[in-house]
Amino acid sequence: MDFTELKDIEQKVEEREDFSGEKVRPLAVFFPKDEDEVVRIVRFAKKNRLPIIPWGQGTSLTGAVSCDKNCILVDLSKMNKILEINDIDWYVRVQPGIKLIDLFEELEKKGFMLPPDPASFFLCSVGGAVAESSGGMKGVRHGSFREWVLSLRVVLPNGEVIKVGEPLRKNRAGYDLVHLFVGSEGTLGIVTEIWLRIIPIPKRKMVMIAAMLKDFESAGEVIVGLRKNKILPELSEYVDADVVKALNKHLSANLKETEGGMLLISIEEDSVDDVLKVLEGKAVDIKIAEGEEAEKLYSLRSQAAIAVKAESNKVFYAEDIVVPVSKLPEAIRRLREIGEKYNTKFYVISHIGDGNLHPNIIIEDKVARENAFEEIARMAIELGGSVSGEHGIGVQKxxxxxxxxxxxxxxxxxxxxxxxxxxxxxxxxxxxxxxxxxxxxxxxxxx
Ligand SMILES: Cc1cc2nc3c(=O)[nH]c(=O)nc-3n(C[C@H](O)[C@H](O)[C@H](O)COP(=O)(O)OP(=O)(O)OC[C@H]3O[C@@H](n4cnc5c(N)ncnc54)[C@H](O)[C@@H]3O)c2cc1C
Structure with missing residues (x-):
């Protein structure tokens, strides 16, 4: 393919790999520095009927950025500016290539936060998180990106640029096109500018309860117990016993190893006793952490997938099923049965508070791995749940x-x-x- 027409736009020929280990072999990778360059690339691709893959940071776990030879990657990492932080209308306007961690840091300096925090926040781009409608560890209280995007500029596949939505908390003008593009996985256009709602950092003191559980089943029972008692934590995350071991082995986490793994609950200080009551009889060991210690636990949780990847020698499928919270105990029981059937451990990482489970399947044999993957997803469908809560669909699902x-x-x-x-x-x-x-x-x- 002759790219002379685009020669003034930064470009490279290189192979890549996404986080799931999928090879990405484009004809070229383009690094547009602004929206005009994105438009030119898209028009060129349209003229030549050339597939375009928007690329944020390639942390997709579903093959959403895969491409084999006859395609170009549009890597948005050079479009990484914060354009405005509005401290009265409470929004931030950014380019898509900014890393989420960099945005979090800048917002924090101004006393604001953007709550959705995918565990990959230290790796992924904001554009990727919007295109996937990523969720995160605080999703149980604050929802996923879908709930925080106000407006977008998008380069459509014909090269036309549109702005959908308004940076307003309320806006009833027309069909909700913003939420058509959020979670569209780069299949409808390239997002070039994003307005996100922000909120002031809450002043109430939060603490982190780390409960080492007696068994996996207890995790589901505790979450149902919290719901029954109308307790809504800011974060309720779970990693099973094998993930705890992997964190100790690969990240020197120094966590206590128990049969049931670790449940992390972050909540206002004055609700701790209510949570402890729900935990009665379910935990072998409970630690109440604040400040740096709480942050360390949060950071370990966010790196759990990295520890599993190290453990699995790269062959792993990350499930992302969601079940109604009321069905968590049943889902956990059936997950255990599927594990026994395939004679494998599932290295479960979970945003358990909203019913979102990530069993990681590390079976070497590809057919068995796929069968187990499908069986788990079908179990979720049967329980009235979903095959994906936040990682998206890509090719894999x-x-x-x-x-x-x-x-x-x-x-x-x-x-x-x-x-x-x-x-x-x-x-x-x-x-x-x-x-x-x-x-x-x-x-x-x-x-
Ligand atoms: C360690 C780890 C932990 C994770 N934890 C979570 C988690 O807790 N919650 C969660 O939801 N996900 C999680 N993920 C999945 C993943 O990080 C998210 O899907 C992420 O938000 C994708 O961001 P990215 O910048 O890497 O996008 P990429 O992987 O590069 O792209 C993802 C998709 O977005 C499209 N895209 C990217 N930029 C644009 C753009 N500007 N315009 C249009 N389309 C675009 C791509 O074409 C692709 O379809 C995790 C991944 C890893 C590796």
């Missing part, structure tokens, strides 16, 4: 997403989603053959 939508919503809903993709991207150049499009193909090939 397209078939399962089709099954979920057909079962819970009906064929016509997936068909409508596919019509939207075709309407916005008729030439099928924007991150093609993934997500909705791939799910639709699975559905139609099944007949």
């Amino acid at each position: 397209a078939k399962l997403m089709a099954e979920q939508i057909v079962k819970h919503n009906g064929v016509s809903v997936l068909d409508l989603m596919y019509q939207i993709k075709k309407l916005i991207d008729p030439d099928d150049i924007m991150n093609p053959d993934k997500y909705v499009e791939l799910a639709y193909k699975f559905l139609t090939s099944r007949g």
Whole structure:
């Protein structure tokens, strides 16, 4: 492919790998410095019918940035500025390539926070988190990115630039296109500017309760107990016994090892006693941490996937199922049964407070790994849950997403989603053959 027309835009020929280990082999990687350059790249791709893959930081766990040869990557990392922090209207306006950790630090200096904190916050870009509608450790109280995006500028697949939404807390003007693009996984356009809602850092003192549980089942029972008692933590996260061991081994975490792994609950100081009551009989050891110690636990939790990756010698599939919280005990029991069937451990990491479980499957044999993966996802569908809470669909979960939508919503809903993709991207150049499009193909090939 002759890229002379784009020669003044920074570019490289290189192979990459996403976090799931998927190889990415584009014809070229472009590093636009501004929106105009993004527009030129997109127009060029449209003219040449060349697939474009937007790239944030490549921490996708679902193959969402995969591409093999006949495609170009648009790496947004050079568009990484904070354009405005509005301390009265309470929003921040950023370019997509800024790393989430850098944004968090700047907001903190001004006394603000953006609550959704994917455990990859120290790696991922804001654009990637918006395109995936990432959730995070504080999701139980604050939701995922979907709830924090106010407005977006997007370069559409035909090169036209649109701004959807307004930096307003309330806005009822027209269909909600902002939330069509949030979570669209780069399949509808390239996001070039983002307005996000921010809130002041709360003044009430928070503490972190680290409960080393007596068994895995207790984790689900505690969460149901918190709900029954109308307790809403800021964070309720879980890592199972094998993840605790992996954290000790690879990150010198020095955590107590028990049968049931570790449940972390961050909550206002005056609610600690209520939580301790719910934990009665479920925990072998409880620590109440503040300040630096609490931050260390938070940081260890955010690095749990890194420890699992080190343990697994890179062969792992990260599940991302969600079940209704009331079904957590059943999901945990069935997960244990599936583990026994495949004679494997699942290295469960979980935003357990909102029913979101990440069993990590490290079975060497690919067929068995895929079978276990699908069985777990189908269990979630059966329990009225979802195949993905936050990691998205990419390539990996397209078939399962089709099954979920057909079962819970009906064929016509997936068909409508596919019509939207075709309407916005008729030439099928924007991150093609993934997500909705791939799910639709699975559905139609099944007949
Ligand atoms: C250690 C680890 C922990 C994780 N923990 C969590 C977690 O707790 N919660 C969670 O939700 N996820 C988690 N993830 C998954 C992942 O980090 C998120 O999906 C992340 O937000 C993606 O950001 P990225 O910048 O790496 O995007 P990429 O992986 O580069 O891209 C992700 C998708 O977004 C698209 N995209 C990127 N930028 C743009 C743009 N500007 N415009 C349009 N499309 C774009 C890409 O095409 C792709 O489809 C974790 C991943 C790792 C490795």
